[in-house]
Each structure stands twice: as C-alpha cells, then as structure tokens.
Amino acid sequence: MARESVKARERKRQKLVAKYAAKREELKANGDYAALDKLPKNSSKVRLHNRCLLTGRPKGYMRRFGISRVVFRELASQGKIPGVKKASW
Template sequence: MAKESVKARQRKREKLVARYADKRAALKAAGDWSALDELPKNSSKVRLKNRCQLTGRPKGYMRYFGLSRVTFRDMALAGKIPGVKKASW
C-alpha cells in the first residue's frame, strides 16, 4: 500500500487539474503560453499518475476498473465486482 502522503499528493493534483481545466483549455486555444506558465505546475493533466483508488498502488493499474491487479483479483474472487468471475474452460 502506498504511503498516505503519496495518496494525498495525488488527490491534491486531481483537484488542481479539475479546477484549472477550463482555464488551461482557453489559454491553449488562445495560444497564450506565457499565461499558461503562470498557472500551477500540478494543474497540468500530464502530472497525474494512474493509481489504485483503494491502495494507491501505481503499478498494475487496470483503467476500466480504477484498481490495481492485486486489488482487482481480491475483490473479484470475493464477488465484490458485479459481472466478473474467474474463467474456467
């Protein structure tokens, strides 16, 4: 599990990206690059990292579910994800 400070930093970046999204889009459309430089660096969408919503694990992320592979497997085997079951043939 990731440290709480790492997860908190990620949440802070997500809030900044959401807050400045419209402003960044307008400045990009206008081509005002100097004004874009004035905005906080963490408000850029590129700074976000895909992390598991429950554990904060950065590797093995499954975008469709928003979980890491480890968390996904535990939840799927416990029947907590609707429509997902272990394959057998």
C-alpha cells in the same frame, strides 16, 4: 500499499487539474503561453498518475475498474465485482 502522503499528493493534483482545466484550454486556444506558464505546474493533466483507489498502488492499474490488478483479483475471487467470475475451461 502507498504512503498516505503520496495518495494525498495525487488527490491534490486531481483537484488542481479540475480547477484549472477550463482556463488552460482557453489559454491554449488563444496561444497565450506566457500566462499558461504562470499557472501551477501541478494543474497540468500530464502530471497525474493512475493509482489504485483502495491501496494507492501505481503499477498494474486497471482503468475500467479504477483499482490495481492485485485488488481486482482479491475482490473478484470474493465475488464483490458484479459480472466478473474466475474463468475455467
């Protein structure tokens, strides 16, 4: 499980990206790279990293569900994810 500070930092980056998204697009379209450079570095979406919503785990992230493979397996075996069941053949 990730430390709370790491998860908080990632949430802060997500807020900054959302806040400056329109302004970044406008500056990129105009080619004003000097003004773009003055925006906060964490407002760039390439700085975001996919993390599990429940544990904050950075690796083994499943985009479709927003959680890591470990949590996914746990929830799926408990039957808490609709439409997902353990395969057997």
